[in-house]
């Protein structure tokens with residue numbers, strides 16, 4: 105079974121004015137689609153790997169045939185990250201509630217303290233990459249990764265990935281050009297906190 109591009113869980117214009125329609129179209133239909141296509145291409149000669157999930161593949165990169173490790177890292181990582189990313193956003197966003205809100209307050213002082221730290225991590229990514237909210241050793245932590253790397257490539261459980269912010273230029277350049285900080289500030293308006301809370305409760 106080849107991997108497939110999951111449909112966007114809302115309309116292309118749902119995140120306006122924070123994330124523009126054209127960016128969503130190109131990001132989902134072209135960039136994410138290309139990760140899926142290239143992942144399938146890399147796996148095609150390896151029928152024995154066809155039953156694995158993308159999480160299984162990228163959690164054990166060093167067990168894969170050496171000639172496809174880089175392709176699976178980049179494109180499997182891209183597929184895993186973006187499949188989550190679309191669900192991590194929604195129109196209207198909202199606020200963290202319940203146990204997640206408590207954990208954010210105790211970990212970062214407040215929601216605004218969290219936003220400051222997340223903004224710092226996302227701003228500091230040099231070139232292409234992501235900022236992440238993760239559960240590590242039972243605590244909320246903010247980290248960043250280059251390219252399409254994920255913490256699950258280094259042993260973190262997939263469910264411990266709570267929230268991710270894509271700071272590749274393709275995620276914002278059409279609307280924000282070089283103003284990554286403006287994109288980051290806008291993105292907080294569309295964070296799907298219900299989705300994050302649900303992942304947190306299971307992590």
Ligand code: MN3
Pocket residue numbers: 131135186270272274275
């Ligand atoms: Mn992207």
